[in-house]
Amino acid sequence: MASTSCQDRLDEQPRSVLTPEYFTTSAGLQAGVTAAYARFRYFYANEGGMNMTVYGTDEYTHAQQTTNPPLNVYDDQLNPSLGDLGAAWNNAYPAINTCNGIIELGAEATDLEPEERNGLIAEAKFIRAQWYFILVQSFGGVTLDLGSGPLQFNTSTDNFASRASLEETYDAIISDLESITDGGDDDLPDARPNNPGRAWKASALHLLSKVYLTRAWSEAAEADDFQQAYNLATELINNKAAYGVDLLPDFAQVHEQGNEWSSETLWQVNWIDDVTFNNNTAFGGPGYQNRSNFFFNPFYEQNTPGVARNVEYGRVWVRYCPTSYTTNIAFADKINDTRYDKSFRTVWYVNDETRNNPKGLALGDTAIWLVPDYLAAEVEPTINDRRYVVFTPTEATDPDVYFGTETGYTDYDGYNEQNKYYPALLKFLSTQPREGNDPNVTSVRPFIVYRFAETYLIAAEAALQLGNESEAADLINVVRLRAAAPGAETAMTANTLTDLQNEGIDYILDERTRELVGEQMRWFDLVRTNKLIERVNRYNNYPARPGAVIPNPQPFHTLRPIPQGQIDASVNPTAENGQYGQNPGY
Template sequence: MTLSTTMTMYKSLKIGSLSLALTALLATGCQNVLEQEFRSELGPEFFATAGGLEGGVTASYSIARFFWGSEGFTYTENAGTDESILGASDGNTTFFQYTNILPSEGSIGSIWNNSYQAINNLNGVLKFGPSANIDAARRTTLLAEAKFLRGFYYYLLVRNFGDVPLSLNFIDVPTTSASRAPIADVYAAIIKDLTEASQELPNTSNQSKGRATKPAALHLLAKVYLQRGWSAAAQPTDFQMAATTARTLIDNQATYNVGLEQDFADVFREGNEYGKESLFVIDRNTDPSYAESQFNNSPQIANGNKENRANFFWVSLYTNALNVNAGIPGAPNNTVAVMDRDARNGRPFRRFRPTNYTLNTAFADRTTDSRYFKTFQSAWIFNRTTPVTTSRGTLVAGRDTAIWMPGVEVTEAQRRAFKGVIISPSQYTADLHPTMTKYTAVNRLTVNESSYRPIILFRLADTYLLAAEAYIKDNKPAEAAAMINAVRQRAAYKTTNTPAQNAAAATALAITPAQATLDFLLTERTRELYAEYARWQDLVRTKTLASRLATYNPTPGFREYHLLRPIPQSQIDLTTSGPKFPQNPGY
């Protein structure tokens, strides 16, 4: 099977391979990843060298930076669901309201083009890499990483587009014909790659959690079985295999050196991205020379499309909390901003804000379940150098709470007694709302700089919930409840509780097998995984997007055909030989 525009960067082996080598150099924090002198011509034999094998795999990891943390991909994975609605600072309603999603949409084209670029890199690695003159164990690991990554990118494609071109061979000659393989064939190829990767990868990585390991492969393989089990290509044992694969990881945590963090707050604590719960991350680098950031046109080696801006997208406009109490009798009004922008509180892009479902249904329990206050910022400490005086006195920097979002309605007396500004749920707006803090990045070069934090893509709590979903579909509610309870009981933990109080809270949060339904699980996934680039695919996979939108976030523009993304128009236009490349229905 051949591809057309998906592989256009490989029209020439000279250009393609040299581009790959340079990409590999950029993608690492070590200047010596490729020590050979770059030549003007690099052919397929490049992959058969030690540097080519290492560089080909490294470059393919780097391509994932086009997605997680970028603005367009963040829309495609998080918008248009029950969890989030549009914030104030961006008029881009396309993915939130399903208006005018076109085949020319750049963020959709990015998924297609960059995934196929990575796949062809990996096809070259897998074709020529076995003959590389490199330590045998290292060669085995790199080839297993290549299989993991090829499965990873094909999974990204099939869950977004359905039938897609399937090529497992390195393409070095341009072609103008292309066709789509059935999803059954694509899933079979993914499962083969991931199964082999899970057998050949090491239990842990001595480099970083940005490299594939057996736990990462098992997690992704379980998810692919689950995804196929819901699809038209379902096999009778898919849900059983999803559960079995997930349990292989869950039941052998000591072997793989993984485990749930005791405190949910530690999962996303800055600096703990390689913690024991993390299985796989999209790596970043604190060295600005290799972080692929374009802020202020620096560094020279830059690509703004690979910036991690996740630290901006959910941040409220805390710098403009003015006239909050206007019209409330007896409540002190503020006509002066009580906060300045700083790195700790973030750059207020306001692309996303939580829905009422997220705040009031998923996170309704804020007493026993600790996750609401560990997911959302509810207090802002006064940070202005210019003094601000309210009716209750002058705010003291570093000590007084300037803005408080208690999450419940308050009385006028409570407002009058508070030194700063109280914003209750009835006052939330597209500008002012709780800030989601999972991607907060305090340690940045400047206040407006993008994040250098790795993004956690797979983590063990999700493995438990994937196993629960598989058990629900396999009609094993007791096993499903046990998986869900492992996550919920961790959610009960608070550092301010005594051990007895934590134990009592964990017992209170446990559910019965009768409660282990798909609807409960989807709401549990919001509590645990809000904003983790999973919701759109979760609802599409479980065929609940339409019903949950109707219930929690009515979206008149949504149609059933939106369950697949449009094939990029460039792919259709440049397929000029053979049958016309088919578009997905509705577009």
């Protein structure tokens, strides 16, 4: 991963061992920051990390080919042995320890100019804070002392480990972020880096505001947390020009391939189109591949006329199926609000006339149409007059599916009872031809982790919790105005305050779905706002296929289990039984 140096790039030479002495050199600092950034590839756009954050929520349930449905259904298979948990736990600590070394020893790298050296150390603090933020949201209080003291670089092979409290973990995160945003010589730079993927002050202000917002809802809350979250978010908003950030004029531009490092992006995780480092092969490969371009695709090529797998439509892994809450409630307004049509594919066109085509569809003809709810009543009487596949959401939780055959149209409910056909999220598709135009090749697109639209929603949530509903509505309306169809500006903004007054935090959660659906935030959002159990039970409450388990989260599911490998490998010197602490319920 490219990041920083006097040439604005980091040395990409892989190194298996980073020693204390190495961190006292310019090459060591650069290599350390590279290695620490690269670890995020194992969590973002990765199946384990996405399973931890995308489904098991109100937005997404598991689709027909899901690998680890326990994270969606919350059954007894959601336990400390579940491999997906390692996407966060197993990758955080190597990166954190590397950051510890950079922060502790980097000042000795006198072969670098102070400004450059301090910038690298500040980036390490951002990375460490981000990893600990992922951990504290997922697991609660976690380990700060890896063996050589809290937040110190560790080379010891001892297996002693204990958990810090929730309060101590949040304090460590906030301390790192405040030290790089407080106006001192150790700050991240104010200006957006030329090299995509590097953190700068805007990245840290956004993250710090979100950390305060999250702590404000938690048992570790301090009295001014919501105010701090609001102040930091509005500092970024009010000084957006100075920090080089702004909303893009069109929502569709945000996730346009090639446009990821735009004025709206505050921080992203990068991949490179070089098989030496990325190994973006069709099959197998390392755990850091970006397969987000596969996960949200339905089984559009199965039993449908004239549609073959291609780069435009993507490989079908059929992992995440949007709930009816997402398609019909959060996105109830598909006329004034453009974000549904700009976020989801609902029409597939014939691209192979020779494939399962008894009705003689021609290239470019409609092959599949997922009818929006507001047109269902109009379309249903005409279904048998159409030559293509029509899905109509007659019943929100069990759509009727119709499929064409040579003898007419047959009710095909059985297929969609397995969650095979559904609107495909477009945000992560990788459609630029490469490597033989192979749709099975993984993506090398950057994954946008934080963007400026969310800054407005963070500020709005904090304002709401501070009792300022009018200010919250104004902030939300900035985001909604951008999403308005031409001529629908008033319709998109006139009722926001009333809706916010009536619905409170649920309205903000709905708005976050409309803006951020699928972007690896939702499980954290629901846990933060104490809405996970309520909203999963309300909106993700039907089986993914006949006889399947219905999601049934319990209060203890608001934390993930500590991985069993950590429990087995550790001795806790502070506990009577010597065991590393497991979360309640597991």
